[in-house]
Amino acid sequence: MRSFEYLAPSTLQDALAALHQRENASVLAGGTDLILRLKRREQSPSTLVDIKRIEELDGLETGVHGLSIGAGVTMSRIEASAVVRQDYAGLHAGAATVGSAQIRNRATVVGNVCNATPCADTVPPLVVLQAQVRMSSQGGERRLPLEQLFTGPGTTVVRPDEIVVSVEVPLPEPGTGSAYARHSTRAAMDLAAAGVAVALTLEDDNETCRRAHIALGAVAPTPIRASQAEDILSGQALTPALVAEAARVASTEARPISDVRASAEFRQEIVRVLAARTIQAAAADAQRRQAMSRRSG
Amino acid sequence: MKQQIVTKINGQQHVLQVSPRKTLLAMLREQLQLTGTKEGCGTGDCGACTVLLDGQPVNSCLVLGVEIDGREVITIEGLDNDGELHPVQEALVERGGMQCGFCTPGIALNGAALLQDNPDPDEAQIRRALAGNLCRCTGYVKIVEAIQEAARKWREKSATRTPAPEPADG
Numbered sequence: 288m289r290s291f292e293y294l295a296p297s298t299l300q301d302a303l304a305a306l307h308q309r310e311n312a313s314v315l316a317g318g319t320d321l322i323l324r325l326k327r328r329e330q331s332p333s334t335l336v337d338i339k340r341i342e343e344l345d346g347l348e349t350g351v352h353g354l355s356i357g358a359g360v361t362m363s364r365i366e367a368s369a370v371v372r373q374d375y376a377g378l379h380a381g382a383a384t385v386g387s388a389q390i391r392n393r394a395t396v397v398g399n400v401c402n403a404t405p406c407a408d409t410v411p412p413l414v415v416l417q418a419q420v421r422m423s424s425q426g427g428e429r430r431l432p433l434e435q436l437f438t439g440p441g442t443t444v445v446r447p448d449e450i451v452v453s454v455e456v457p458l459p460e461p462g463t464g465s466a467y468a469r470h471s472t473r474a475a476m477d478l479a480a481a482g483v484a485v486a487l488t489l490e491d492d493n494e495t496c497r498r499a500h501i502a503l504g505a506v507a508p509t510p511i512r513a514s515q516a517e518d519i520l521s522g523q524a525l526t527p528a529l530v531a532e533a534a535r536v537a538s539t540e541a542r543p544i545s546d547v548r549a550s551a552e553f554r555q556e557i558v559r560v561l562a563a564r565t566i567q568a569a570a571a572d573a574q575r576r577q578a579m580s581r582r583s584g
Numbered sequence: 585m586k587q588q589i590v591t592k593i594n595g596q597q598h599v600l601q602v603s604p605r606k607t608l609l610a611m612l613r614e615q616l617q618l619t620g621t622k623e624g625c626g627t628g629d630c631g632a633c634t635v636l637l638d639g640q641p642v643n644s645c646l647v648l649g650v651e652i653d654g655r656e657v658i659t660i661e662g663l664d665n666d667g668e669l670h671p672v673q674e675a676l677v678e679r680g681g682m683q684c685g686f687c688t689p690g691i692a693l694n695g696a697a698l699l700q701d702n703p704d705p706d707e708a709q710i711r712r713a714l715a716g717n718l719c720r721c722t723g724y725v726k727i728v729e730a731i732q733e734a735a736r737k738w739r740e741k742s743a744t745r746t747p748a749p750e751p752a753d754g
Contacts, residue, residue, distance in 0.1 A: 293587060293604035293650050322607070322646045323627055335604070337651060363640070387716020388694065390628060392640040393647070475715030476629060 288325045295337040299344065299423060299452065302336050306448045307425045309334045314450055316358055317393040319386065320402050344452055353457040354378075358450065362391035362399075362409075373579070375456060376572045377412035377465030377484050384408045384469060387476055397451050400433065403443045404478075406505035411484035412467045414510055415500035418456045424449040437509035461580055462497070463488040464572030466565045469504070470557045472548065479505045480549035483537070483561040485569040487520070493574055496520045499533075501562065506541035506554050513537040516562065525570055534562035589653035593618070594662025602649040609633045611649035612659060620660035620689045624718070631717035634690035635659050641694045643716075660689035663696060671737040672696045672730070681730030683721035691717045695731045699738045705731070 296302045306312050313332035315321055316339065324330040338344055338358055345359040349370040356365070365371050365382035372379045385391055385399070385408050399409045400420065410433070418433040422445060433454065436443045445451055459465065469482035482504035488497045499520040501513040516537035523529050543554035586601040593616065602611055612618040612635070624632030626645050633644040636658040663670045672695040675681065682688040691714060698705060698713040705713065710731045711724070719727060 288605040290603065290605050292585075293648070295650070295653070318648070318651070319628055319643075319646050322648065325605075326626065335648075339651070386628070387631065388697075388713050389631060389634055389641045389643045389716045390646075392637075392642050475712070 288322075289328065289331045291325075291332055292334040293337065294334060295340045297340045297342070299341055299450070302338055302341060302450060303423060303425050303448070305334065305336050306450065312336055312447070314338055314401075316395045316398040317361060319390050319394040320398065338450065344450075346453075351458060353455060356396050356454045356456070358395060358397040358452055360396055362386075362394050362396065363388075365396060365409075366391060374459060374576065375412075375416060375465065377467040377486060377569070378409060378416060378456070380467040381409040381412040381482075381484070384467075384479075397454055400436065400454060401443060401445060401451055403437050403439075403441050403509070405440050405507060405509060406479040406482065407510070408467070408469060408479060408482060408504070410510045411482050411502035411504040412465060413454060413456065414502040414512065415484045415486035416456050416459065416465055417486075417500070418454050420451055421453045421455060422449045423452045428452075430455075434510075434512065439508050459486065459576075460488060462490070462573055462577055464569045464574070464576055466568035466572055468561045468565045468568065470549075470561060478548060481505050481541070481543070481554045481557045481561060483558060483565045485562070485565040487525075487566065487569040487573050489525075489570065489573045489577070493577060495524050496522070496570075499566075501533075501537055501566075503537065503541050503558060505548075506543040506558055508542075511540070511542075513540040513562070515540055520566070525566070530563055530566050533566060534559045537562040587650050589650055591652045591654065592656040594658060600649070604648060604650045606649045607645055608635070608637075608647040608649050608652060608657070609644040612644060612657075615649075618659050618661050622686055622689060624686070629716075629718070630687070631690045631694065631714075632687055634693050634717065636693055636697060639697065639700070641697045658693070660692060663692060670696055670734075671741065672699065672734040675730040675734035675737065676727070679726055679730040679733055681722065681727040687717055687719040687721075691719065691727060695734060698731070699735055703739050703742060704735060707732070 312334035315335045315337040344357045346357040347360045348355040362382040399407045465486040467484040469479035471477035484502045486500045499517045516533040519533040538559035541558045543551045545551045622632040624630035628643040628646045635644045
């Protein structure tokens with residue numbers, strides 16, 4: 288690791304000022320990716336701005352409008368949240384899949400988003416749950432749909448003087464369920480060869496799909512939507528044949544590469560299998576949430 | 585340039601001068617001679633460097649020393665209670681949950697943290713909790729048995745101190 292200046296401001300304002308004043312500064316959150324890159328000298332910032340002391344970035348807020356995940360919130364906190372498990376099952380599954388207990392105690396959701404690896408486990412679930420990203424700089428604040436954040440593997444539209452302060456996830460409307468599944472060679476401590484997230488909204492009959500969102504991870508330069516597969520499901524009864532057809536189409540929308548984790552052909556096939564399972568799982572989650580809300584209503 | 589940090593390590597307060605690029609692992613081993621914490625991969629994959637940071641297991645190879653300013657760290661040297669082994673340590677010894685011993689400090693700390701959260705873990709929960717601790721000797725069977733045994737001891741101990749523990753939230 289090359290030497291660097293280390294700052295740990297206690298306010299967002301101070302952190303933004305530090306980023307504004309310095310060339311070549313990096314934001315440090317959980318550090319599970321960044322410290323690795325520093326060790327490998329893939330990145331050698333002159334300053335690290337540690338944002339973990341900033342209280343206003345540490346909130347995991349749940350409410351009637353949705354979920355607000357501050358930049359300091361770790362995977363473990365997502366995993367431990369009963370509300371996330373209840374209403375954002377796909378995100379819960381994604382966060383629980385990351386690394387090991389040790390990694391999940393440090394790694395943050397916002398860090399997972401900002402690193403922009405195509406195989407990030409929380410990104411496809413956040414995309415199908417229509418998450419927005421909130422960014423701050425000294426110039427002000429802006430918001431973007433998460434889908435529009437990524438420009439390629441490891442690259443985003445976040446500027447060097449900006450901090451992603453939170454990811455905002457709207458509360459899924461009644462009748463909506465979500466799910467995430469991924470395939471990796473090892474059951475734990477491995478990166479996804481392919482991942483599929485689905486959010487479905489069912490009509491009152493609990494069978495017809497009103498709307499579907501499907502996102503694929505690790506099969507394109509950025510996480511992508513499988514919009515043709517979504518169109519197949521919309522307005523139709525979720526028969527096994529329809530689910531199989533949507534899954535087949537989703538696999539044709541994947542644009543995978545061959546690498547150390549899997550061949551392109553295998554990834555394409557895995558997307559078909561995972562998509563079918565995840566569509567069913569999201570529908571089951573929608574029915575479960577529907578039943579819960581009827582009971583409490 | 586070195587920065588001053590104030591931290592509690594194994595219950596004892598330390599004021600340390602640390603270079604920002606030094607990892608917590610290097611600081612523990614080189615500055616404090618706490619060599620029970622091992623460096624395996626150095627990339628957060630093997631768990632040999634596991635310590636408890638504010639009670640939670642983390643890979644100390646992926647934490648900077650300066651990051652623990654104002655925080656509390658427990659290493660394997662601080663897991664016992666005045667010379668009395670922690671139930672997880674005791675069970676690892678009794679059940680043969682170790683061979684070469686290199687992964688053992690990390691496994692003991694991670695196992696202890698697991699029981700703190702979940703005093704009655706099933707095998708799947710133990711295996712999931714220890715997924716980030718690689719052992720190349722044992723094949724894990726004895727380690728899992730040891731954690732199960734430790735959980736029994738842990739519950740007995742808690743029962744003598746406090747009313748019966750709440751059932752774990754799966």
